Amino acid sequence: xxxxxxxxxxxxxxxxxxxxxxxxxxxxxxxxxxxxxxxxxxxxxxxxxxxxxxxxxxxxxxxxxxxxxxxxxxxxxxxxxxxxxxxxxxxxxxxxxxxxxxxxxxxxxxxxxxxx
Amino acid sequence: xxxxxxxxxxxxxxxxxxxxxxxxxxxxxxxxxxxxxxxxxxxxxxxxxxxxxxxxxxxxxxxxxxxxxxxxxxxxxxxxxxxxxxxxxxxxxxxxxxxxxxxxxxxxxxxxxxxxxxxxxxxxxxxxxxxxxxxxxxxxxxxxxxxxxxxxxxxxxxxxxxxxxxxxxxxxxxxxxxxxxxxxxxxxxxxxxxxxxxxxxxxxxxxxxxxxxxxxxxxxxxxxxxxxxxxxxxxxxxxxxxxxxxxxxxxxxxxx
Numbered sequence: 001x002x003x004x005x006x007x008x009x010x011x012x013x014x015x016x017x018x019x020x021x022x023x024x025x026x027x028x029x030x031x032x033x034x035x036x037x038x039x040x041x042x043x044x045x046x047x048x049x050x051x052x053x054x055x056x057x058x059x060x061x062x063x064x065x066x067x068x069x070x071x072x073x074x075x076x077x078x079x080x081x082x083x084x085x086x087x088x089x090x091x092x093x094x095x096x097x098x099x100x101x102x103x104x105x106x107x108x109x110x111x112x113x114x115x116x
Numbered sequence: 117x118x119x120x121x122x123x124x125x126x127x128x129x130x131x132x133x134x135x136x137x138x139x140x141x142x143x144x145x146x147x148x149x150x151x152x153x154x155x156x157x158x159x160x161x162x163x164x165x166x167x168x169x170x171x172x173x174x175x176x177x178x179x180x181x182x183x184x185x186x187x188x189x190x191x192x193x194x195x196x197x198x199x200x201x202x203x204x205x206x207x208x209x210x211x212x213x214x215x216x217x218x219x220x221x222x223x224x225x226x227x228x229x230x231x232x233x234x235x236x237x238x239x240x241x242x243x244x245x246x247x248x249x250x251x252x253x254x255x256x257x258x259x260x261x262x263x264x265x266x267x268x269x270x271x272x273x274x275x276x277x278x279x280x281x282x283x284x285x286x287x288x289x290x291x292x293x294x295x296x297x298x299x300x301x302x303x304x305x306x307x308x309x310x311x312x313x314x315x316x317x318x319x320x321x322x323x324x325x326x327x328x329x330x331x332x333x334x335x336x337x338x339x340x341x342x343x344x345x346x347x348x349x350x351x352x353x354x355x356x357x358x359x360x361x362x363x364x365x366x367x368x369x370x371x372x
Binding site for chain 1: 153154155156157158159160161162163164165166167249250252280281284306308309310313342343344345
């Protein structure tokens with residue numbers, strides 16, 4: 001089941017990439033994915049290779065930046081990185097926290113060959 | 117969400133995320149972006165932007181028809197279809213309810229509901245890529261097209277049983293509701309935080325089984341609260357009917 005999840009995401013990345021590449025060869029795709037998105041890195045890479053293998057995107061590197069989940073605490077002001085998906089301050093344990101990162105799900109840029 | 121930028125040679129352009137292609141391949145000098153030979157093209161699109169665009173369309177379609185909608189999600193076997201059948205039995209006289217039934221391959225669930233709902237539209241997700249484990253906005257759009265929206269008050273979208281994928285895909289619903297059964301284990305919110313965070317209401321089902329299980333309800337509720345402090349909780353048993361009337365009242369109030 002989980003791989004199918006990554007397949008859908010890889011397909012979405014491939015579709016968007018193809019749209020922006022506009023026919024030019026793509027060497028890499030930069031993606032930012034937050035910890036809270038529950039994407040399995042290896043599964044995503046596997047799905048990407050599976051999907052792009054026989055396509056115009058064959059060989060394009062999927063460069064994924066996995067962004068840690070960080071919360072800011074309204075109580076003590078600390079910024080802490082979460083190891084568990086529990087919305088609580090790592091310093092004081094307070095639960096009045098706001099997420100600063102970890103929700104990312106963004107295709108940032110693609111590198112394409114320059115067409116002379 | 118256009119992205120306006122200027123190149124060193126003074127040319128400017130805007131990137132769009134609405135199907136617009138990057139039309140300036142010969143315009144401007146991009147070499148400063150990366151090493152010579154490749155050009156970096158800014159995309160800055162949400163990964164599921166195409167899905168989200170169609171979801172917004174679905175939301176508009178439903179709103180224009182005056183129909184409220186609920187996206188019902190759970191793991192396989194948590195009791196979505198039984199709950200839905202009991203819900204339709206109770207509300208069927210007063211509320212005109214359409215169902216979009218997502219299933220990987222069969223019509224078994226849809227067949228169980230067809231006598232109780234105003235109308236049922238089956239979306240077999242195997243028509244998508246390799247048997248999708250969730251409904252996405254495009255599939256729901258197709259499902260909605262098969263329903264007489266002008267004759268309905270409420271649409272319930274019964275998602276494919278899965279705790280991972282459905283949470284990521286906005287389909288245009290007003291509310292995401294999760295059915296969680298006490299046979300599943302207290303730590304599920306920590307294992308599937310995306311799903312539990314996405315819901316405004318968690319229906320804790322099969323509570324009639326609690327005396328026979330080691331399931332600790334308080335521990336589950338603590339975990340749920342840790343992941344999604346804003347979630348409402350209702351204890352129900354679709355089998356005995358416990359709590360189902362309260363859930364139905366909530367649906368009635370949500371109408372219009």
